[in-house]
Amino acid sequence: MKRCATLCSYYIFGCRLLHSASAMASNVVNSEVIKQCKPLIPELSYTKHKGQSGRVGVFGGSKVFTGAPYFTGISALRTGADLIFVFCVQAAAEPIKSYSPELMVVPYLDVDMPAEEEDVWLKKLHCAVIGPGLGRDQSIINKIKSLIPTLKNVNIPLVLDADGLFVLIQNPTLLNDYSNDVYITPNINEFRILCETFFKGEEYSITDYDTLGPKLSSAIGPRVTILIKGERDIIVRGKTVLNYETTKGSPRRCGGQGDILSGCLGTFAFWATQVEQKDGKDAPQLCAALAASTITRVCNRYAFEDKGRGMITTDMLEKLPMVFDSLFDDKWKYLIDQNKLLLNKK
Numbered sequence: 001m002k003r004c005a006t007l008c009s010y011y012i013f014g015c016r017l018l019h020s021a022s023a024m025a026s027n028v029v030n031s032e033v034i035k036q037c038k039p040l041i042p043e044l045s046y047t048k049h050k051g052q053s054g055r056v057g058v059f060g061g062s063k064v065f066t067g068a069p070y071f072t073g074i075s076a077l078r079t080g081a082d083l084i085f086v087f088c089v090q091a092a093a094e095p096i097k098s099y100s101p102e103l104m105v106v107p108y109l110d111v112d113m114p115a116e117e118e119d120v121w122l123k124k125l126h127c128a129v130i131g132p133g134l135g136r137d138q139s140i141i142n143k144i145k146s147l148i149p150t151l152k153n154v155n156i157p158l159v160l161d162a163d164g165l166f167v168l169i170q171n172p173t174l175l176n177d178y179s180n181d182v183y184i185t186p187n188i189n190e191f192r193i194l195c196e197t198f199f200k201g202e203e204y205s206i207t208d209y210d211t212l213g214p215k216l217s218s219a220i221g222p223r224v225t226i227l228i229k230g231e232r233d234i235i236v237r238g239k240t241v242l243n244y245e246t247t248k249g250s251p252r253r254c255g256g257q258g259d260i261l262s263g264c265l266g267t268f269a270f271w272a273t274q275v276e277q278k279d280g281k282d283a284p285q286l287c288a289a290l291a292a293s294t295i296t297r298v299c300n301r302y303a304f305e306d307k308g309r310g311m312i313t314t315d316m317l318e319k320l321p322m323v324f325d326s327l328f329d330d331k332w333k334y335l336i337d338q339n340k341l342l343l344n345k346k
Helices: 031-040 067-079 090-099 115-122 138-154 163-170 188-198 209-220 257-279 284-310 313-329
Strands: 009-012 015-018 055-059 083-088 104-107 127-130 158-160 182-184 224-228 234-237 240-243 332-336 341-345
Touching (some): 031 313, 067 083, 067 090, 127 163, 158 163, 158 257, 163 182, 188 224, 234 284
Parallel strands (some): 055 083
Antiparallel strands (some): 009 015
16 A cells, blocks of 8 residues: 555555545545455355355344344345354343344353363354444453453454443553454544543544544554544554545434444455455455445445434345445446435446
């Protein structure tokens, strides 16, 4: 990746991306965003076997919060992963199983599982998403903390969202030596709390993302990508900051939208490791975050157009296959006018 200090332009997978506000209409998906993310997408092939496109583990689900891990798991599946494992507390297992037969649900977080059995489960995974519906029971937080060294040995990317970020806030050095990719997805308030944790006693402007983003990324660990959720999603990796609008979502803020994002990101995070190994590119992680942000926003927008104020997160899930095809799989033709993304079958 080449970064220009004076011009807001980046080259990812050889595609030039302009991200200034004047470069695109405020509610249009930029075709360059699509071009740069497409190399992440694995080809569908009759020769592949089950699991090759991704085995994602979701660590979350408590007695109260059973919907979040479902949203994350089913979103990862709808994005294109093959197999989803949900590792939850015992009380959450049956409700999550009842939501979908597609998810493999493992009561784990409050169970003393033998180390050999734990290794069998964890070695299946290509990516771990930690946090959806996790809750803040200290015994569960401690379980997640103790799990990180094992995941490091398995050498898979991590996505931390929601209460997964709380684990990091309690244990700021937890990921200092994590050798694979780490993605965190804080909203504006969670970003503020992370900065307060990592930069105690320092003076800074919480809206100075160009300075704080890279500083926080390097403070957390060596390979950390931050996706700051807000009116504009801001993506940070190392010294690179992508701060621009891809497409507007909607003003509706029902619970569960962030869980969809983390699920999509879990799949893209694994795919990014495959692109890196195959092509030697230096920015697939930025593209993984960018793709997850874009697909979530477009799903949100189209669900809102259908349902309006009554839109709920399951309405967004219904849009995922169509939106993915339209953006990344060329099964649909996308046409852009001044106001909206038009989706037309070829």
